[in-house]
Amino acid sequence: MTGPDREALERGLRVMTRIRAFEDRVMREFAKGDMPGFVHTYHGSEPVAAGVCAHLTDADMITSTHRGHGHCIAKGCDFEPMVAELYGRETGLCRGRGGSMHIADFARGILGANAIVGGGISLAVGAALAARVLSDGRVAVSFFGDGAANQGIFHESLNLAAIWRLPVVFVCENNGWAESTPVSYSTSVADIAERAAAYGIDGAVVDGSDYAAVHEAAGRAVEQARAGGGPTLIEAKVTRVRGHYVGDPEQYRSREQRRAARTADPLARLRAEIDIGDYEQQVVAELDRAYESARAAPWPDPAQVERFARSDPPPGPEPASDPPATERQGSYLLAVHEAIASAMRRDPSVIILGEDIAGGAGLGPPLEGAMGGTFGTTKGLIEEFGPDRVRDTPISEAGFVGAGVGAALADLRPVIDVMWASFAPYCFDQIFNQAAKMRYMFGGQTDVPVVLRMAVGAGLRAGGHHSDTLFSIFAGIPGLKVVAPATPADAKGLMARAVAENGPVVVLEHMSLYRTEGPLPAEHYELPIGRARVVEPGDDVTLIAASAGVVMAVEAAEALRSAHGISAEVVDLRTLSPLDVDTLAESAGRTGRAVVIDESPPRCSVASEVAATVTEAVFDRLRAPVARVTSACSPVPFSPPLEDAHLPTADRVVSAVLDLVGRQTK
Ligand SMILES: Cc1ncc(C[n+]2csc(CCOP(=O)(O)OP(=O)(O)O)c2C)c(N)n1
CATH class of the missing domain: 3.40.50.920 (Rossmann fold)
Structure with missing residues (x-):
C-alpha cells in the first residue's frame, strides 16, 4: 500500500486541526472551573486517531480510552453534543450520564471511551467477533495506551483475536507515560509491538507524530482485517505533550522533559506542506457555537437519575407468570439446554461462548462425544449450530466475557458460560464496569443484550473455589437483572426470557439442581423476570x-x-x-x-x-x-x-x- 495522496493528507490535517482546536479549548475552559470532573487531552497523538479513522466507515467500530476526544472527533462526532457531554447536559452525547471519560456515539461506531485502563480492548474483540459471525465486513479498532498493554486483558484479547483471526486492529498509543510511570520502567520490551509475535499476529511500530506513516500502517492493517487476514498490533510512538490530565502538576517530569514535550507538534510537518486556508478559524467559530449552546443546554432532570440504569423489558406483553401446564417430566439440566437451543433456533444473532462448551471442537468439525460444557448443558449444540455460533474459548474469562459484551454492542445476543460463579471475579470488570454500566453511562444509546450463565452452590464437597453463590454480589449491581431458578420449568422459561431481554441478565444455575426432575413443558415459553x-x-x-x-x-x-x-x-x-x-x-x-x-x-x-x-x-x-x-x-x-x-x-x-x-x- 502506498502512502496517502495529497487529498488524504489534506483531510488528515483538517481532522487533526479539529482535534487540536478542541483540546486547546477544553484546556482553557476547564481552567475556568465550571466544567465538571477530569479531562485528559489528546495533544501530541492527533495523527494516530486521524490516520487510523481515515480508513473507517461509520459502520466500523472503535473503542477508546479516558483520553478519547481525539478518537471521537476523528470518527466524525459533532462538537456540539460532545461539548454538552463534557458539561454534563441532557443534550450531550450520553445525556450527561457519561462525561469526558465515557463519551460514546453509537451512530458513528464509537462504542465508548473507557475509564478502566484496558477496558475497551476486549470489547473491540467482541465487536470484531460480531462482524465475523454476521459476515458484514465491519472492522473494529481498539485504541489504548502503553499502560494498558500491561493489563491481563490486553494479552487475553490479543490471543482471542489471533486464534479466531478476527477483523480487529489494536492501536497502542505509546506516549511514554502511564500517569507518572514511565514505560521504560513498566514494560519488559523495548517496543510493545514486539508482543504481537507472542500471539502470532502482525506487529508494527510507527512514528505516531507522522500522519502519513500512521495512515499507511493503519491502511494496511484495516485492509488485512477486512479481507479476513486477522488482527494487527500497531504501536504508535507519540509524545504526551501535556500533563496526564488537565491541571496535572507533572512533578514526575523534569522541567527539561516538560519543555521538550511542549515543543513537540505533530501538526507542524503537514501544516508546512498543505494549505487548508482559514479552516482553523472555521473550527474555532464552530467551537464558539458549541460552547454557547452547551452552556445554555438543560441539565438532566434529577428525577430521572435511574433512567437507563436497567434495560426496558422486551417489547410485547409480559409473559404469563406460570409455565404452561404439562405432563412431561425433565431435568433442570435439560431445561437449560432446551431454552438455549430454542433461542438459537429462533434468532440467528444468539451465539454461545465459553470454555469446553463445544467440547474441544474449536473451530473445526464437531468431535464425537463432545462435552457440551462442564455440566453437559450445551451438548449437541455444536452439531446443530456450528463453531461460529457455538464458540469454545480458551481459559480467558476476562477476554471472552469482554468479547461477549463487545459482541452484544455490535448486534449479537451472546449467551456466555462463565462455568462456576466462583470464577466471575476474573471477569468482574467486564461484568460490573462494562456490561452493567454501559446503557446508563451512554445515555441509553445502546442495550447490552448478553446473558451470563454461572453454576452456583455448595454441598458437592467442592471447596472454596467451586461452591459460591455470589447472589448479593450480582444482585447489588444496578445494571444487572439476576435470576436464580429453582425448578426445571423455571430454569427453561427464565433462560428463554433472559436471552430475549435487552440488557445483561445473570442466570445462576444451582449445581445441586441440575439432575433434579420436574414438569418441563416441551414448547418454547418465557417467564417474566421480576416475578416471584x-x-x-x-x-x-x-x-x-x-x-x-x-x-x-x-x-x-x-x-x-x-x-x-x-x-x-x-x-x-x-x-x-x-x-x-x-x-x-x-x-x-x-x-x-x-x-x-x-x-x-x-x-x-x-x-x-x-x-x-x-x-x-x-x-x-x-x-x-x-x-x-x-x-x-x-x-x-x-x-x-x-x-x-x-x-x-x-x-x-x-x-x-x-x-x-x-x-x-x-
Ligand atoms: C484499571 C485502571 N487502573 C488504573 C487507573 C488509573 N489511571 C487512569 S489513566 C492511567 C494511566 C494510563 O496510561 P496509558 O494506558 O498509557 O494511557 P495514557 O494516559 O498515557 O493515555 C491510570 C493508571 C484506571 N483508570 N483504571
Whole structure:
C-alpha cells in the first residue's frame, strides 16, 4: 500500500486541526472551573486517531480510552453534543450520564471511551467477533495506551483475536507515560509491538507524530482485517505533550522533559506542506457555537437519575407468570439446554461462548462425544449450530466475557458460560464496569443484550473455589437483572426470557439442581423476570427462598405442618434483582411473619435485602422481626462436617420459625 495522496493528507490535517482546536479549548475552559470532573487531552497523538479513522466507515467500530476526544472527533462526532457531554447536559452525547471519560456515539461506531485502563480492548474483540459471525465486513479498532498493554486483558484479547483471526486492529498509543510511570520502567520490551509475535499476529511500530506513516500502517492493517487476514498490533510512538490530565502538576517530569514535550507538534510537518486556508478559524467559530449552546443546554432532570440504569423489558406483553401446564417430566439440566437451543433456533444473532462448551471442537468439525460444557448443558449444540455460533474459548474469562459484551454492542445476543460463579471475579470488570454500566453511562444509546450463565452452590464437597453463590454480589449491581431458578420449568422459561431481554441478565444455575426432575413443558415459553411465585400457600409464616433454598423451604414447610401444626407459605423469589416487592409484601403482610433462606453468607446478603424490603413494606403488619437463615460467614469449607455446618438446613428454618412464633410481639 502506498502512502496517502495529497487529498488524504489534506483531510488528515483538517481532522487533526479539529482535534487540536478542541483540546486547546477544553484546556482553557476547564481552567475556568465550571466544567465538571477530569479531562485528559489528546495533544501530541492527533495523527494516530486521524490516520487510523481515515480508513473507517461509520459502520466500523472503535473503542477508546479516558483520553478519547481525539478518537471521537476523528470518527466524525459533532462538537456540539460532545461539548454538552463534557458539561454534563441532557443534550450531550450520553445525556450527561457519561462525561469526558465515557463519551460514546453509537451512530458513528464509537462504542465508548473507557475509564478502566484496558477496558475497551476486549470489547473491540467482541465487536470484531460480531462482524465475523454476521459476515458484514465491519472492522473494529481498539485504541489504548502503553499502560494498558500491561493489563491481563490486553494479552487475553490479543490471543482471542489471533486464534479466531478476527477483523480487529489494536492501536497502542505509546506516549511514554502511564500517569507518572514511565514505560521504560513498566514494560519488559523495548517496543510493545514486539508482543504481537507472542500471539502470532502482525506487529508494527510507527512514528505516531507522522500522519502519513500512521495512515499507511493503519491502511494496511484495516485492509488485512477486512479481507479476513486477522488482527494487527500497531504501536504508535507519540509524545504526551501535556500533563496526564488537565491541571496535572507533572512533578514526575523534569522541567527539561516538560519543555521538550511542549515543543513537540505533530501538526507542524503537514501544516508546512498543505494549505487548508482559514479552516482553523472555521473550527474555532464552530467551537464558539458549541460552547454557547452547551452552556445554555438543560441539565438532566434529577428525577430521572435511574433512567437507563436497567434495560426496558422486551417489547410485547409480559409473559404469563406460570409455565404452561404439562405432563412431561425433565431435568433442570435439560431445561437449560432446551431454552438455549430454542433461542438459537429462533434468532440467528444468539451465539454461545465459553470454555469446553463445544467440547474441544474449536473451530473445526464437531468431535464425537463432545462435552457440551462442564455440566453437559450445551451438548449437541455444536452439531446443530456450528463453531461460529457455538464458540469454545480458551481459559480467558476476562477476554471472552469482554468479547461477549463487545459482541452484544455490535448486534449479537451472546449467551456466555462463565462455568462456576466462583470464577466471575476474573471477569468482574467486564461484568460490573462494562456490561452493567454501559446503557446508563451512554445515555441509553445502546442495550447490552448478553446473558451470563454461572453454576452456583455448595454441598458437592467442592471447596472454596467451586461452591459460591455470589447472589448479593450480582444482585447489588444496578445494571444487572439476576435470576436464580429453582425448578426445571423455571430454569427453561427464565433462560428463554433472559436471552430475549435487552440488557445483561445473570442466570445462576444451582449445581445441586441440575439432575433434579420436574414438569418441563416441551414448547418454547418465557417467564417474566421480576416475578416471584407462591409455591405453597400458608397462613402463619412466609418462607422466602430462591434456587436450591426453595427445596429446603418446602421441606421445612412440610415439617412445620406435620410436627407443629404451623401453616407456612413458601415464596420462590426466582429473580434476585429486581425483587418482586408486591408478592413479598402481600404474603408477609398476610402471614405476619417471614423467614428468608439464603445459601450465601449473611453480611449484605439477598436475605438482608429481602428482610429490609419486607420490613419497610409491611412493618405494621408483622408480628415478629423478619428472620434470616443463611450460610455461615466463612468461605465454603471442604470437609463434609464443616460444609454441612456451613450451609442452611431445613431444620434451621424450622427452628427460626419456632423462634419467631415464640418471640411474637403482637
Ligand atoms: C484499571 C485502571 N487502573 C488504573 C487507573 C488509573 N489511571 C487512569 S489513566 C492511567 C494511566 C494510563 O496510561 P496509558 O494506558 O498509557 O494511557 P495514557 O494516559 O498515557 O493515555 C491510570 C493508571 C484506571 N483508570 N483504571
